[in-house]
Amino acid sequence: MLSTIRIVLVGTTHPGNIGATARAMKNMGLSDLALVTPRVFPDEQATARAAGADDILANVVVYPTLSAAIADCQLTIGASARLRSIPWPQLTPRECADLAGRQARGSRTAILFGREHSGLTNEELELCHFLLHIPSNPEFSSLNVAAAVQLVAYELWVANASGDAAVEPAVPLATGAELESFFGHLEATLWDVGFLHERRAGDSTMRRLRRLFNRARLEEPEIHLLRGILTTMQFRLKGGKE
Template identity: 50%
Template sequence: MNTGPAPNPTTPDPTPSGAAARLRIVLVGTQHPGNIGSAARALKTMGLERLVLVAPEKAPNAESYALAAGADDVLAAAVVVPTLAEAVADCTLVLGCTARSRRIALDEHDPRDAAGRAVAAAAGGAEVALVFGRERTGLENDELQLCHAAIHIPANPGYSSLNLAAAVQVLTYELRMAVLAMAGAATAPGGDRDPPASHAELEGFFAQLGDALDAIDFHKGRAPESAMRKLRRIFLRADLDVREVRILRGVLADVERMAMLAGQRDRG
């Protein structure tokens, strides 16, 4: 059921195209062509255009176009590839939408945090993919291994069944809100901040953070993974820009230098 007025093709979309143009939605092994059409509608409604289909069981058909409800251009432009690896080969950030699982150790985000991270990376020039699995079984382990982090929609645990297209709508809505928030920040007083740190810049910072913590024996013999996961979440929530990452890395460099000097004094 259409819950709003008919689309007006002459109404301009205020969403800036830069970040949105580098966001893609990837559907893996889709079993029902209607869900492909509904997903295309979700993308177009939220100002996105790039849909990638990985080995769908059935190609888009008349039912797909019927449920696309006018998003025919998104559906017609959908790229079909045989594997997820091919679908995300040029991506810097890959986020997999999945139920909670202990099988694969991935950092986990809720939709809002994931969208913020995705849009920040895209605004920095990165290609970003949000990946959705099969209707019945979701993403397989080898597919999750290709993702940098997981997205979990916190549905009612007593009834957590969520249609694929509905899940796509949840995530595309959050993506749009993140893009609009970024546009608002850019035009607000003081909105001329440095560009958001890229995925690669953040990963370089996290690697240096891990080395610095090891240098000062922060973990005291405990496994570092749990503390690093928590620290990653803290810094990812901060939405660091390029200059902030540079400052933090300078601090860490001094920490490592002082730790090395302290070690030399102890040996002397």
């Protein structure tokens, strides 16, 4: 299971945190580290803080957008130190590890960690199926990003070592790229049919629809079915003409 986990750091400011994350990952058998628009990387501070996890740093992939970093992932979980105003399915680190361990063979899971001072934005969390919240002192709840990765990585290691989690049937789930393409198609169709008519209301509606479909964990055939329905609706709106 550990080989299917991708740790994604978004907008990391201090390169030392990247190195410390690599060390935390190697401690717990993780190896896939992705960076989204880090301020500085590569950097000697990252190498120094990695303390021997140089192989993980050497294989880091830097992405220009979060969507690109999770494009091939079937399950995306975003870490947040604070609870958001919009209800989102929420997991503890242990629940996160259990869920990751029950994914179908070949599925990839991305676990996202945000900026040191502000975390993940609401827009970035909208790309996630679940929100990961680490219980801590409510008066001082912000964890260092590498410390947060270490806690989650430990739970993943324990879940992997236990071997108790049942593996779900190997039905191909939609990837991040397929979901984003579907959401774009859905929004365009809803504007076309007049269901969306104001930008602010449209944003709110799409946020709720994202939450609904992410909760459903769509399979690839279901995505194709829904895309077919949307295409037919758009075709009929044009009077059946291309």
